[in-house]
Amino acid sequence: MDQSSILDFRSGTFFAPILVLYNDDLEKIEQRLQEKIASAPDFFSNSPVLFDLSELNENGKEIDVEALISLLRKLSLFPIGIRGGDPSQEKRALELSVPVDSSRSRNDAILPEIQKKDDTMPEIQPVIREAVRAPAMMITQPVRSGQRIYAASDLVILAQVSAGAEIMAEGNIHVYNTLRGRALAGVQGDTTARFFCLDLQAELVSIAGIYKTSEDLKGTPRKKPVQVYLRDQALIIEELS
Amino acid sequence: MARIIVVTSGKGGVGKTTTSAAIAMGLAKRGHKTAVIDFDVGLRNLDLIMGCERRVVYDFVNVINGEANLNQALIKDKNCNQLYILPASQTRDKDALSLEGVGRVLEELSKDFKYVVCDSPAGIEKGAYLAMYYADDAFVVTNPEVSSVRDSDRMLGILASKSRRAELNMDPIKEYLLLTRYDPDRVESGEMLGLADVQEILSLHLLGVVPESKSVLNASNSGIPVILDEKSDAGQAYADVVARYLGEKKPLRFIDSKKGFLRKLFGGK
Numbered sequence: 001m002d003q004s005s006i007l008d009f010r011s012g013t014f015f016a017p018i019l020v021l022y023n024d025d026l027e028k029i030e031q032r033l034q035e036k037i038a039s040a041p042d043f044f045s046n047s048p049v050l051f052d053l054s055e056l057n058e059n060g061k062e063i064d065v066e067a068l069i070s071l072l073r074k075l076s077l078f079p080i081g082i083r084g085g086d087p088s089q090e091k092r093a094l095e096l097s098v099p100v101d102s103s104r105s106r107n108d109a110i111l112p113e114i115q116k117k118d119d120t121m122p123e124i125q126p127v128i129r130e131a132v133r134a135p136a137m138m139i140t141q142p143v144r145s146g147q148r149i150y151a152a153s154d155l156v157i158l159a160q161v162s163a164g165a166e167i168m169a170e171g172n173i174h175v176y177n178t179l180r181g182r183a184l185a186g187v188q189g190d191t192t193a194r195f196f197c198l199d200l201q202a203e204l205v206s207i208a209g210i211y212k213t214s215e216d217l218k219g220t221p222r223k224k225p226v227q228v229y230l231r232d233q234a235l236i237i238e239e240l241s
Numbered sequence: 242m243a244r245i246i247v248v249t250s251g252k253g254g255v256g257k258t259t260t261s262a263a264i265a266m267g268l269a270k271r272g273h274k275t276a277v278i279d280f281d282v283g284l285r286n287l288d289l290i291m292g293c294e295r296r297v298v299y300d301f302v303n304v305i306n307g308e309a310n311l312n313q314a315l316i317k318d319k320n321c322n323q324l325y326i327l328p329a330s331q332t333r334d335k336d337a338l339s340l341e342g343v344g345r346v347l348e349e350l351s352k353d354f355k356y357v358v359c360d361s362p363a364g365i366e367k368g369a370y371l372a373m374y375y376a377d378d379a380f381v382v383t384n385p386e387v388s389s390v391r392d393s394d395r396m397l398g399i400l401a402s403k404s405r406r407a408e409l410n411m412d413p414i415k416e417y418l419l420l421t422r423y424d425p426d427r428v429e430s431g432e433m434l435g436l437a438d439v440q441e442i443l444s445l446h447l448l449g450v451v452p453e454s455k456s457v458l459n460a461s462n463s464g465i466p467v468i469l470d471e472k473s474d475a476g477q478a479y480a481d482v483v484a485r486y487l488g489e490k491k492p493l494r495f496i497d498s499k500k501g502f503l504r505k506l507f508g509g510k
Contacts, residue, residue: 145398
């Protein structure tokens with residue numbers, strides 16, 4: 001280890017539920033939040049939360065950001081980001097130590113819709129992001145069922161990815177082994193992202209939100225190197241000769 | 242310093258307690274002072290399998306809460322004086338265990354014992370987490386069946402990321418695959434996953450294969466760990482497992498289909 005190293009920034013993943021507001025009545029919001037928290041106290045107690053004001057702003061509804069943040073904190077939630085706010089709301093939030101999450105764009109990946117298929121799971125998005133495109137994340141140990149990997153640029157995996165594991169990258173994904181889990185490339189909307197694999201047995205493959213499940217991948221040759229890319233909004237799976 | 246072994250799986254009913262009892266007895270019979278601990282608070286079985294259910298006075302939770310000391314709670318096995326059992330509480334639940342309490346007990350045991358075998362409950366919740374947290378070695382018990390393999394894989398992920406060794410960036414827990422309830426005839430007929438299939442899906446070092454055997458039920462009924470039934474196939478397989486764990490080379494037995502063998506004998510292939 002280099003003796004002069006003091007600190008390092010690494011590509012990381014942080015998951016938090018996103019609170020989307022449709023109504024601007026703080027009393028109603030408080031009541032509904034209390035109900036939600038009571039329904040799953042362990043999940044919500046001291047939970048970090050990102051709040052999304054885009055629906056309110058699109059429908060011309062005003063909300064007092066300061067009151068909202070105090071309300072959240074009163075209910076033992078930790079607001080860690082504001083999304084979809086107008087400049088004055090963002091400014092107010094920053095003054096109250098709540099950063100702005102600008103990762104959501106109009107042409108965003110359909111990633112949230114995949115999550116919608118599972119009603120019980122709250123929507124999750126990475127919150128801490130690299131400012132500069134990082135070098136590829138390299139994984140040499142098997143990725144086991146239930147594990148999740150998120151790479152801010154490319155992802156290279158040299159061991160197997162088990163069924164029930166999820167690997168995600170904003171850039172390309174290379175699996176130089178067998179993939180049995182879910183792989184999502186170009187997760188922030190990069191339609192040029194590609195996926196490379198030595199043995200494709202995936203549960204789901206997605207590029208920029210366009211996906212195929214293992215049912216649709218039945219015809220894929222097994223134990224042969226393949227690449228997957230998008231052409232005209234459709235996933236193409238090709239053997240690498 | 243004792244070597245702490247966790248016997249875990251994720252999936253229930255695959256043979257963790259049977260294995261814990263057999264391994265602990267096997268190690269103790271070889272002269273190593275061994276303790277086996279039941280981490281399944283509220284659903285204890287280890288005491289039944291070890292045949293000491295009528296001698297339980299104090300249990301693991303009593304020791305953690307300071308209501309009894311370790312010597313009062315440990316039960317010496319009738320068949321081997323190097324083996325001690327620490328039973329779980331039956332009246333409480335897993336919340337009665339704490340990470341720091343478990344750590345204290347293991348540290349105290351480490352002073353006198355060579356091996357401590359932790360019999361994990363099924364699942365990936367607190368009980369299983371506490372059983373594996375301080376481990377040095379993990380025996381991942383798997384049945385040759387898809388849900389068991391999937392659950393073992395999940396458990397391997399947890400062992401690699403949530404154990405004390407993982408958190409402190411030490412050498413990781415040594416993971417061993419133990420394939421139990423193996424039926425070579427069913428593998429041959431394609432009904433059951435084979436040894437090679439399971440190893441391919443899990444990519445894990447195989448410690449041994451224990452065949453499906455009637456002797457396991459007999460052993461639990463009589464409260465004698467199956468490894469002491471030296472005539473039984475399962476007992477012999479567990480003896481091989483202990484030998485391999487201690488560094489001896491033993492070829493895998495009980496993996497060939499009887500039908501296949503007869504065919505070879507008479508079919509001339």
